[in-house]
Amino acid sequence: MHTFFAKKTEDIDYSLQEFLSLAYTNNIRILNTLVSTSKVCYPKYFIGTGKALELKKMVKDSSVSIVLFNCILFPHQERNLTFLLQCKIIDRNQLILSIFAKHARTYEGKLQVRLAQLRYLNSRLVHEWSHLERQRGGIGLRGGSGEMQLENDRRLLRKEIIRILLRLKKIENQREQSRRHRLKIGIPTISLVGYTNAGKSTLFNLLTKSNIYTEQKLFSTLDPTCRRVVYGNNSNILLIDTVGFIQDLPKDLIPAFKTTLQETIESTLLLHIVDVTNSRFEQHIDSVSCILNSINAHNIQTLLVMNKIDQLPQITPRIDRDYNERPIRVWISSKEDVGIYLLMQALSELLSDKIVSYCLRIPISSNLFQKLCKSQVVQEFGIENSSFVRIKICVSSVYWQRLLKKNKFLTNYIIESI
Numbered sequence: 001m002h003t004f005f006a007k008k009t010e011d012i013d014y015s016l017q018e019f020l021s022l023a024y025t026n027n028i029r030i031l032n033t034l035v036s037t038s039k040v041c042y043p044k045y046f047i048g049t050g051k052a053l054e055l056k057k058m059v060k061d062s063s064v065s066i067v068l069f070n071c072i073l074f075p076h077q078e079r080n081l082t083f084l085l086q087c088k089i090i091d092r093n094q095l096i097l098s099i100f101a102k103h104a105r106t107y108e109g110k111l112q113v114r115l116a117q118l119r120y121l122n123s124r125l126v127h128e129w130s131h132l133e134r135q136r137g138g139i140g141l142r143g144g145s146g147e148m149q150l151e152n153d154r155r156l157l158r159k160e161i162i163r164i165l166l167r168l169k170k171i172e173n174q175r176e177q178s179r180r181h182r183l184k185i186g187i188p189t190i191s192l193v194g195y196t197n198a199g200k201s202t203l204f205n206l207l208t209k210s211n212i213y214t215e216q217k218l219f220s221t222l223d224p225t226c227r228r229v230v231y232g233n234n235s236n237i238l239l240i241d242t243v244g245f246i247q248d249l250p251k252d253l254i255p256a257f258k259t260t261l262q263e264t265i266e267s268t269l270l271l272h273i274v275d276v277t278n279s280r281f282e283q284h285i286d287s288v289s290c291i292l293n294s295i296n297a298h299n300i301q302t303l304l305v306m307n308k309i310d311q312l313p314q315i316t317p318r319i320d321r322d323y324n325e326r327p328i329r330v331w332i333s334s335k336e337d338v339g340i341y342l343l344m345q346a347l348s349e350l351l352s353d354k355i356v357s358y359c360l361r362i363p364i365s366s367n368l369f370q371k372l373c374k375s376q377v378v379q380e381f382g383i384e385n386s387s388f389v390r391i392k393i394c395v396s397s398v399y400w401q402r403l404l405k406k407n408k409f410l411t412n413y414i415i416e417s418i
Contacts, residue, residue: 014280018247019070019092026099031062045084046077052084059085066090075124093120096246108171115164122157172262179266187377188354188396189238190229190347191264193292194273195284196244199307203273203334204241226263237351240267247287254294261295269350270302276331277311303346304329310336317342326350357394357418360410364389368407375399392418 016033023030034055036047045052046069059067066088073081073091081089090098097117104110192200205211208227229237240263254261264270272288274281285304292298309315310333317339320329327346332339357379362369364387372378372393381391395403404410 188268191267198275359415
């Protein structure tokens with residue numbers, strides 16, 4: 001596909017590179033580029049008339065069928081550009097939505113992307129069916145003018161949006177039940193957040209012994225995944241891999257991914273994964289922080305994970321602490337499994353007041369033993385004889401206090417605190 005784009009940005013080189021990555025992820029080959037450095041946003045074409053005519057000549061000379069704009073176009077601007085250039089116009093929002101549609105694999109993910117696409121399309125319906133605008137209804141020559149095709153399409157879009165919202169509501173209810181169960185037994189949840197392609201899924205696979213899809217492309221992982229951490233004594237922690245963020249993320253995507261982002265909002269701890277090899281990683285941190293603020297997740301305790309240090313030989317694995325000696329940053333390489341022990345040490349410190357571990361000796365016939373097994377808090381167990389079993393549990397401090405209150409003889413079963 002022969003394609004080129006026009007763009008408008010203060011930092012041309014970096015924005016251009018990121019936009020090229022978006023096009024590459026969408027399997028689009030860039031043929032040529034046209035840069036507009038004007039600080040004025042023109043109402044008709046977004047770019048000035050002179051640039052628009054220059055772009056028209058490039059389109060005609062190159063015989064391209066698609067023009068990409070590294071900006072968000074208003075519907076009338078897209079319509080004017082389509083009429084002027086006589087080709088398909090795709091802005092930054094459409095390009096990102098297209099990538100999300102390709103990478104959504106689960107039923108929920110596909111519904112969320114479809115919802116965002118329909119909301120985006122709803123604002124861009126134009127009068128393309130003028131020959132149907134004055135159909136007459138009624139019998140014979142009586143009756144008013146018929147319904148415009150535009151109105152009919154908007155009604156169909158609204159119906160489809162409502163259907164998708166109802167389906168997502170059912171999924172949200174299911175997730176809410178799972179969250180209530182986790183809160184009841186007090187399992188800490190950690191969400192991985194960060195800029196797209198920062199290495200979240202690679203770290204997720206490493207800590208959970210999973211094999212979710214990873215690739216060196218933007219938004220290679222879209223669907224949320226929840227797994228139990230498999231690392232030392234920290235196996236009673238749930239890790240959630242979330243969608244990556246990017247600058248100028250389409251606004252329709254944030255409400256569409258409400259059920260996914262809800263997991264982030266209700267997490268015990270956020271691991272903010274940062275690609276330190278990117279020269280703009282500080283800007284990426286700010287972009288992610290802005291999105292977290294928009295979903296009211298900025299008050300959740302956050303640990304910065306500076307990833308990919310294997311590509312920077314001068315940096316060694318370490319933990320950076322604040323004036324209270326609490327971990328605030330960990331320098332690791334998830335791909336090369338470097339510094340992971342430091343990450344787990346930091347997690348243990350940050351969750352120390354939320355998790356307790358005990359070795360218990362409990363009668364096999366007791367309801368408490370069955371309840372603990374059902375709650376999935378038993379890490380190890382061994383049968384001593386026909387009457388007693390020795391178990392090792394890892395639970396939240398809140399859940400432990402609840403157990404003590406409901407089971408008066410629980411303290412008699414404690415062998416040691418771990």
